[in-house]
Each structure stands twice: as C-alpha cells, then as structure tokens.
Amino acid sequence: MSHTINFQQAGEQTKAVHAGEYPDPATNASAPNIVMSTTYVVDAGTTFSVEGLEENEKWIYTRWGNPTIRQLEEKLAVLEEAETAVAFASGMAAISALLLHCLKAGDHAVVSDVAYAALSETTNEMIPALNIGITKVDTSDPDAVRAALQPNTRLVYVETPCNPLLRLTDIEAVATLAHNAGALLAVDSTFATPAATKPLLLGADFVIHSLTKYLGGHGDALGGVILGRKADLTPLRKKTAIRLGGTLSPFNAWLILRGIATFPIRMRVHQENALAVAAYLEQHPKVKQVVYPGLPSHPQYDLARRQMHNFSGILTFRTEDGPAVARRLAEKLRIIHYAVSLGHHRSLVFYLSSRELLQTSFHFSTPEQLASWNAFAGDGIFRLSVGLEDARDLIADLEQAIRD
Numbered sequence: 001m002s003h004t005i006n007f008q009q010a011g012e013q014t015k016a017v018h019a020g021e022y023p024d025p026a027t028n029a030s031a032p033n034i035v036m037s038t039t040y041v042v043d044a045g046t047t048f049s050v051e052g053l054e055e056n057e058k059w060i061y062t063r064w065g066n067p068t069i070r071q072l073e074e075k076l077a078v079l080e081e082a083e084t085a086v087a088f089a090s091g092m093a094a095i096s097a098l099l100l101h102c103l104k105a106g107d108h109a110v111v112s113d114v115a116y117a118a119l120s121e122t123t124n125e126m127i128p129a130l131n132i133g134i135t136k137v138d139t140s141d142p143d144a145v146r147a148a149l150q151p152n153t154r155l156v157y158v159e160t161p162c163n164p165l166l167r168l169t170d171i172e173a174v175a176t177l178a179h180n181a182g183a184l185l186a187v188d189s190t191f192a193t194p195a196a197t198k199p200l201l202l203g204a205d206f207v208i209h210s211l212t213k214y215l216g217g218h219g220d221a222l223g224g225v226i227l228g229r230k231a232d233l234t235p236l237r238k239k240t241a242i243r244l245g246g247t248l249s250p251f252n253a254w255l256i257l258r259g260i261a262t263f264p265i266r267m268r269v270h271q272e273n274a275l276a277v278a279a280y281l282e283q284h285p286k287v288k289q290v291v292y293p294g295l296p297s298h299p300q301y302d303l304a305r306r307q308m309h310n311f312s313g314i315l316t317f318r319t320e321d322g323p324a325v326a327r328r329l330a331e332k333l334r335i336i337h338y339a340v341s342l343g344h345h346r347s348l349v350f351y352l353s354s355r356e357l358l359q360t361s362f363h364f365s366t367p368e369q370l371a372s373w374n375a376f377a378g379d380g381i382f383r384l385s386v387g388l389e390d391a392r393d394l395i396a397d398l399e400q401a402i403r404d
Contacts, residue, residue, distance in 0.1 A: 016079065019077075039061055039062070068257075073087050080198055080207055089246045093246030095188070103132045107152055110135050110156045111134055139159075159190075168304060171204055172203055195214075196309055197307055208225070210223070219345070221252040270387070273387070275292075279295075315386065322380040336394060349384045354377050
C-alpha cells in the first residue's frame with residue numbers, strides 16, 4: 001500500500017484526516033500510536049546537544065522531539081500551508097517562545113491593543129521589563145500600525161478576529177507595512193482557524209494557534225503551535241521551544257490529532273449555528289448589540305467576507321445590566337455551559353466586564369483606542385462560543401434564561 005498523498009491537490013477534509021498520519025510500519029495499525037516514552041535508545045556517539053541535530057534526524061529525548069507530536073505538527077503544517085510547525089504545551093507557551101525568540105533588549109514590537117488577555121498582560125509587564133519596547137495599537141487601523149513602527153521594530157503581532165471584541169485586522173495590508181519596515185508579522189489566528197484564513201498566504205511570517213480551542217475541538221487537551229518557514233522555526237525550536245521546555249504531552253498531541261480529523265466538518269456546523277444564534281439575538285428586545293463577522297452589521301463585514309472563508313463560531317452580545325443577566329444565565333442555562341474558553345463541541349458563554357478588563361489586561365493610550373473598545377464592548381459583553389448542538393435548542397436555552 002502506498003502512503004504518499006499529494007496534499008497540494010487534496011481537499012481540506014482529506015488533509016484533516018490523513019496529513020501526518022500513516023499506518024504503523026511495525027504493526028500496520030491504521031490509527032496513530034501514542035509514543036509516551038521520554039527517551040529513546042540511540043547509537044554510541046549520538047550528540048548530547050540539540051545544536052548538532054537536524055530536524056527529525058532521530059529521536060533522542062521527548063523534550064527535543066517525539067513521533068506523536070511530530071505527526072501533529074505535520075498535520076497542522078499541511079492544514080495551514082506552512083513549511084513546518086512547532087507544537088507547545090499551550091497557546092501561551094507558543095506565544096512566549098515566539099516573543100523571546102524574535103525580540104531582544106533594545107528591540108521594539110507593535111502589538112494589538114486588544115488580544116488574548118495573557119498575551120496582553122505579558123506585553124504590558126514582563127516583556128517591557130526586558131528592555132524591549134512595546135507599542136499597543138488598534139491594528140484594525142493600518143495608519144495606526146504605520147505610525148507605531150520604529151527603526152528598531154522587529155515584530156508586529158496581531159490577532160484577527162481579536163479576543164474578545166471580534167475586531168478584524170487586514171493581514172495583507174499589515175504584512176506590507178511590517179515588511180517595508182524590516183519587521184516580521186505574527187498572526188494569532190485561533191478564532192479564525194485555517195478553515196477561515198491562512199495568514200501565511202496573505203504575507204504573515206508566523207501563525208499561532210491555541211490548539212485547545214477549535215483545532216482540538218473537544219475541550220480536553222491543552223496545546224499550542226507556531227507555524228511558518230523552516231528557516232525561522234528550526235532555530236526557534238532549538239533556541240526557545242526546547243530550552244524553555246514548553247513541551248506538549250504526547251497524549252495531548254494524540255487527542256488533538258484525533259480532534260482535527262473532524263475539524264472542517266465541525267467548523268461548517270459552528271458557522272451555521274453561530275449565524276442562526278446571532279440572527280436570533282440581533283432581533284431580541286433585551287439585546288443591545290451583537291457582533292459576529294458573518295453578520296452584515298459587523299463594522300468590518302466587507303473585510304470579513306474577503307479574508308474569512310468561514311466566520312467561525314464566536315459571537316458577542318450586549319444587554320442592559322450585564323452582571324444581572326450573567327447571574328441568570330449561570331443559574332438557568334441547561335445546554336450552554338457558563339464557562340470560559342471557546343471552540344469546543346459544546347457551547348460556552350461568559351460575561352466579560354469592561355471595567356475589570358481595562359484594569360487588568362487592556363491599557364489604552366489614546367481616546368481613539370478607548371472609543372473603539374466602547375463601540376464593540378460598551379460596559380461589558382457576553383462572549384458566546386456556539387457549539388455543535390442543534391441551533392434551535394441553543395436558541396430555546398438562551399430564550400428561557402434571558403427572559404425575566
């Protein structure tokens with residue numbers, strides 16, 4: 001049996017099922033094995049340093065490389081149309097490795113002023129403490145990105161759609177700005193996923209995903225990944241991934257591999273359900289605003305249609321007296337779980353207070369940045385990750401919980 005598939009010609013579902021996987025050569029097992037060993041028998045004279053190793057030359061120690069983790073990296077690289085990938089124990093492990101690899105004392109980075117909270121907090125405190133300059137801007141505004149670039153800017157870091165506002169960044173436009181300034185562009189595409197957007201094809205140098213979310217898809221395995229060119233990621237693997245030790249568990253890698261097999265199918269249902277729920281909420285008398293890239297009411301709907309081939313399953317909505325509604329949802333919801341995180345097969349909702357987030361995570365330096373936050377979030381928003389349940393059941397669950 002030949003195991004060679006031309007993935008450049010294969011469809012997305014075929015890639016999700018077969019990329020990185022092949023029958024075990026010893027047993028002919030069809031499903032991938034889990035290699036849990038931390039160490040491997042090697043020949044005498046094997047180097048004790050990763051510096052002398054080529055990628056995938058041999059297995060020595062699982063912090064350096066592991067067959068199960070590598071299968072996941074290969075699958076993700078095919079899905080994202082990247083040359084290679086480096087997997088990590090969490091999305092934040094991936095982000096931290098990227099920042100510490102790309103930036104050194106005296107460098108400067110431009111970062112989305114609204115992004116995943118842990119990334120935002122890290123670039124508020126820890127990274128500047130290393131004598132690395134950070135400028136936070138609304139990256140949906142190319143002029144703001146252009147104005148923030150400096151001679152020592154080495155990295156532009158964007159998230160689109162951004163968490164939690166669902167505000168978009170034009171990747172192609174920002175890639176041009178970054179490269180003209182001699183900087184690299186990193187895109188956190190966790191909310192979009194490869195089903196919606198492939199940032200490398202739009203000019204990005206790095207793509208980051210939290211594998212905990214849509215790619216794993218089942219809320220049972222933490223993971224993260226950086227994708228890009230081999231010339232960039234081979235030294236990143238050696239210098240930061242291996243040395244900092246944010247190694248993905250092989251068991252989690254296997255769980256995520258299993259989840260990805262249904263990824264394109266799941267994303268179609270996530271989008272279908274989210275569109276139905278968003279349309280219901282948009283006409284609800286107690287809902288003040290709904291933000292979803294697939295709705296014509298999204299202020300960047302034209303960009304969403306151009307840049308996203310799937311609108312994903314995340315939406316936000318605002319109500320009067322959000323904290324009171326949050327208490328009702330937490331008490332009355334039967335199908336939707338009142339919980340953090342997103343991208344799981346089950347639906348999740350959580351209230352995000354603007355007052356708290358603006359104290360802890362997002363620090364704005366201009367009135368325009370605050371105005372953009374207020375336009376999307378007001379006093380606070382509900383972030384709803386629409387799962388794979390029947391849309392009519394989700395709508396009925398929301399209806400019985402929102403009403404007085």
